[in-house]
Amino acid sequence: MPLVKVPANDPQTVVDDAAAGSLAHLVALLAAPGGADRRAAVRGLEAHDEGIAPLCARLAIETAASVREAIVATLIRRRSTAVVTALLPLLRSDEAPQRNAALEALAAMPDEVAPHVEPLLRDADPDVRIFTANLLGVLPHPQAEAWLLTALADDHVNVCAAAIDGLAEIGSAAALPALRALPARFPDDSFIAFAAAVAAQRIDA
Structure with missing residues (x-):
């Protein structure tokens, strides 16, 4: 054949x-x-x-x-x-x-991501900073809380909101002063005041 x-x-x-x-x-x-x-x-x-x-x-x-x-x-x-x-x-x-x-x-990949976090938190695009804060809330790295506190100091309200969400999940008592001080930076934003209070209560429980 x-x-x-x-x-x-x-x-x-x-x-x-x-x-x-x-x-x-x-x-x-x-x-x-x-x-x-x-x-x-x-x-x-x-x-x-x-x-x-x-x-x-x-x-x-x-x-x-x-x-x-x-x-x-x-x-x-x-x-x-x-x-x-x-x-x-x-x-x-x-x-x-x-x-x-x-x-x-x-x-x-927390160890591989770590060197990129600080540049991402300084990125000119606020969306990138928001998504970085989202990532930090689930990143198993010992510096994650400190990085979220950096995000909490951001001038963009939505970056701060993302940082609040992350701190509500992984924050310790060290985050409480910054969370309690945050509403004064955005006095006209009732959501930030509410979210920060809820996160602080969750951490302090």
């Missing part, structure tokens, strides 16, 4: 090569129409050091929650300074699913 040559662009050829671990084919498979194929590509790319950048790039545009979850899990397992550096730009994303996925991954 004569051999039948499989066309070079046959989809099965791509899948077989991807399964064999070809980096180029795995990266191509990240853009496949099917979510199952994209998840398979994520699993394959975890074995490649060069696969981190394509995974972070895909996370920025991925629309399927299951694929985003697979990418986040892989990035957490491959935690590194390079991963954090690649994820931080997503804090500027207008897409909440992408931004939240990045925050989830970053929260699992």
Whole structure:
């Protein structure tokens, strides 16, 4: 029986090569129409050091929650300074699913995130400072409370509100003076006064 040559662009050829671990084919498979194929590509790319950048790039545009979850899990397992550096730009994303996925991954890399926190809290974009405060509320790092107190001193009321939320979760008695003094900085904002009081009561309970 004569051999039948499989066309070079046959989809099965791509899948077989991807399964064999070809980096180029795995990266191509990240853009496949099917979510199952994209998840398979994520699993394959975890074995490649060069696969981190394509995974972070895909996370920025991925629309399927299951694929985003697979990418986040892989990035957490491959935690590194390079991963954090690649994820931080997503804090500027207008897409909440992408931004939240990045925050989830970053929260699992406290030591790698730590050198970036202070620059993020000084970022010119208040949204970046807000999302950084959100991150600090779930970041298991011994400096998280101190960084939140820095955020609480921000001039932007919404950054302060995010810092209040974080301190309500992880704050200690050391945060009470700043929380109790905060309403005087925003005398016309009843929400800040209420939120700061609730956070202080929760810490002091």
